[in-house]
Amino acid sequence: MPKVSFPLIMSGLSLLLLLTVISSTGLGYIPISASEVLSSILSRLSGTIPFDLDQTQQAVIMDVRLPRVLTAALVGGGLAMAGAIFQAILLNPLADPYTLGVSSGAAFGAALALILNMTLLGGYSVPMFAFVGALSAVFAVLALAASDRNYAANSLILAGVIISAILSAGIGFIKYLADEQVSVIIFWLMGSFAARSWSDVGMVLAATIITLLTSLFYGRDLNIMSLGLRSSDSLGVDTARTRKTLLIIASLITAISVSVSGIIGFIGLIIPHLMRFIIGPDNRKLIPASCLAGATLLLVADTISRAVLPREVPIGVLTALIGGPFFCLIFKQKQLGAR
Amino acid sequence: MTELFSIDNISCAYGNQKVLHELSFSLTPGLFYGLIGPNGSGKTTLLDLILGNLTPHCGEVRFKDREVTQYSRRELAKEIALVPQDFRINFDFTVFDVVMMGRHPHIRRFANPSDNDHDIVNNVLAELEIDNLKNRLITQLSGGEKQRVIIARALAQNTPVLILDEATSSLDIQHSLQIFQVLKERSQAHGATIVAAIHDLNFAAAYCDTIILLNQGRLTTIGPPPKVLNAERLQQVFAIDCHAYLEPFSGAHQIAYRY
Numbered sequence: 001m002p003k004v005s006f007p008l009i010m011s012g013l014s015l016l017l018l019l020t021v022i023s024s025t026g027l028g029y030i031p032i033s034a035s036e037v038l039s040s041i042l043s044r045l046s047g048t049i050p051f052d053l054d055q056t057q058q059a060v061i062m063d064v065r066l067p068r069v070l071t072a073a074l075v076g077g078g079l080a081m082a083g084a085i086f087q088a089i090l091l092n093p094l095a096d097p098y099t100l101g102v103s104s105g106a107a108f109g110a111a112l113a114l115i116l117n118m119t120l121l122g123g124y125s126v127p128m129f130a131f132v133g134a135l136s137a138v139f140a141v142l143a144l145a146a147s148d149r150n151y152a153a154n155s156l157i158l159a160g161v162i163i164s165a166i167l168s169a170g171i172g173f174i175k176y177l178a179d180e181q182v183s184v185i186i187f188w189l190m191g192s193f194a195a196r197s198w199s200d201v202g203m204v205l206a207a208t209i210i211t212l213l214t215s216l217f218y219g220r221d222l223n224i225m226s227l228g229l230r231s232s233d234s235l236g237v238d239t240a241r242t243r244k245t246l247l248i249i250a251s252l253i254t255a256i257s258v259s260v261s262g263i264i265g266f267i268g269l270i271i272p273h274l275m276r277f278i279i280g281p282d283n284r285k286l287i288p289a290s291c292l293a294g295a296t297l298l299l300v301a302d303t304i305s306r307a308v309l310p311r312e313v314p315i316g317v318l319t320a321l322i323g324g325p326f327f328c329l330i331f332k333q334k335q336l337g338a339r
Numbered sequence: 340m341t342e343l344f345s346i347d348n349i350s351c352a353y354g355n356q357k358v359l360h361e362l363s364f365s366l367t368p369g370l371f372y373g374l375i376g377p378n379g380s381g382k383t384t385l386l387d388l389i390l391g392n393l394t395p396h397c398g399e400v401r402f403k404d405r406e407v408t409q410y411s412r413r414e415l416a417k418e419i420a421l422v423p424q425d426f427r428i429n430f431d432f433t434v435f436d437v438v439m440m441g442r443h444p445h446i447r448r449f450a451n452p453s454d455n456d457h458d459i460v461n462n463v464l465a466e467l468e469i470d471n472l473k474n475r476l477i478t479q480l481s482g483g484e485k486q487r488v489i490i491a492r493a494l495a496q497n498t499p500v501l502i503l504d505e506a507t508s509s510l511d512i513q514h515s516l517q518i519f520q521v522l523k524e525r526s527q528a529h530g531a532t533i534v535a536a537i538h539d540l541n542f543a544a545a546y547c548d549t550i551i552l553l554n555q556g557r558l559t560t561i562g563p564p565p566k567v568l569n570a571e572r573l574q575q576v577f578a579i580d581c582h583a584y585l586e587p588f589s590g591a592h593q594i595a596y597r598y
Contacts, residue, residue, distance in 0.1 A: 091429055220448070224440050226430045230423040231489075233392060235496070236416030236444035281430040 013292035025065045027307040071196040072302040073295040074204040078253040080294025083268025085250040088222040090153045097254040097268035100160040101137040104167035106258035109133020111174040111185045127259035134255030191262030191316030200260045207253045214249045219284030264316045266323025343368040349398030358384045359556045371526045373547030374536040380553040382536040416444035420496035422506040426489045431476045441495030463494045482509040503535040519546045545591040565592045
């Protein structure tokens with residue numbers, strides 16, 4: 001394994017993310033140069049009115065592109081962190097943020113809101129229902145697994161499978177009832193960052209920061225938990241409590257991500273995996289690095305979908321199309337390596 | 340001498356299945372205890388009770404002055420180390436990292452390991468002769484090598500009490516002898532108390548000061564090896580035909596089996 005120093009990797013990833021944000025914001029139907037993007041952002045931050053900037057460009061940058069770009073990056077970072085956390089807790093390098101039924105819960109909530117034509121909360125009805133659905137699914141899984149007082153990995157995964165299966169049947173039933181609205185449901189489930197606002201950015205940013213801080217706080221405990229329940233308990237980690245806290249945090253950021261962007265798979269699976277190749281399994285380094293790399297990758301994917309492809313492909317479909325084969329490769333190599 | 344653990348009339352059950360029946364005994368500091376019994380006799384459950392992982396349904400396990408379940412995880416981790424039966428690890432930590440995890444209860448949350456922590460880890464690696472594996476990935480080691488790393492991790496925890504659950508199950512004879520030698524040394528020279536569940540009766544007889552014999556969840560006897568491990572009792576508990584004698588080459592009490 002090549003030994004590159006951790007601060008160097010982190011600065012490299014941060015720089016890459018910054019460059020991706022600036023160039024993504026410039027790309028699109030109206031191309032805007034990087035220097036204009038930068039001066040527009042800086043002038044907004046400093047509060048001065050830019051005298052040499054085109055008002056339309058300014059609006060495109062600040063009201064349309066930047067919220068979308070930042071939401072995509074934050075969701076990517078959040079899902080990647082959630083993936084790393086789920087993998088550490090479930091002692092399974094192939095777990096992902098959706099393992100515990102978060103995606104089925106969100107999909108069920110969203111489908112329900114769409115078919116019932118909920119307008120209770122205006123434009124936020126569908127995301128709110130998705131969010132509530134996602135969290136309810138996770139709590140149902142936790143309740144189902146709770147008879148095992150340690151929240152053992154196998155009980156959690158099995159409970160996740162059961163709850164997901166029930167919810168999938170529910171979604172199928174809603175689609176059956178939905179008639180012509182079925183396309184709306186399907187489209188929502190495929191994921192999109194179109195028309196994100198600054199309030200979406202704020203919400204995902206808050207969740208990302210909370211997740212990052214919590215995972216740094218418990219980083220060493222997470223490493224030790226990979227030795228198994230008996231060992232981590234005997235090493236002074238309150239394994240059951242740590243597991244529960246981190247499961248809730250990781251599910252929260254996944255639920256918020258799903259509620260703003262629909263279901264985007266494979267980021268949470270592949271990014272922590274790639275990062276483990278580069279910086280090893282230490283969660284104190286792996287999780288922050290996954291956050292930066294996940295942000296960059298999802299932003300690149302969204303930008304390709306939005307500005308490069310002739311027609312916008314749903315982002316969830318794109319990540320699955322790229323991530324799926326890649327995952328098969330990893331899986332196959334792992335099997336060969338295990339022999 | 341004051342007792343380190345006193346186990347007072349404990350019973351334990353999983354659902355309707357009663358696993359331990361009214362056990363009472365105490366453990367004296369500095370002795371090497373061997374926990375012996377057929378499969379399913381309740382050895383691991385008893386170890387879990389001593390570790391504070393389980394609460395007995397009646398009776399109590401006292402460690403020093405308090406009930407063991409009243410200590411925080413961290414407090415206990417500074418006193419008692421465990422070598423578990425199961426040692427699968429799915430993540431690519433290096434051997435050094437895994438052994439350093441043994442220092443966890445002694446290192447503050449955001450602090451880095453001190454020079455002292457490094458010295459302790461390096462000494463344990465040298466003691467078990469696995470310093471050549473130091474930078475290897477734990478996932479790439481053989482079963483026996485992994486088990487030695489896990490034992491090293493528990494030794495690095497540097498606790499007055501060490502509990503081992505079948506800790507030499509994957510080791511060859513050379514390394515089994517080495518581990519028992521190291522444990523004996525810890526107990527005799529450093530006053531550590533050791534409680535080890537052991538399947539090999541001859542190892543138990545050769546190394547332990549006191550044997551705790553369990554059968555069907557009950558304490559059959561507790562005492563020095565020659566007293567506990569006699570042919571008649573082993574016949575009774577394990578249903579085997581055997582002969583116990585003082586073996587002249589090793590000078591230890593040993594058991595010979597009719598094959």
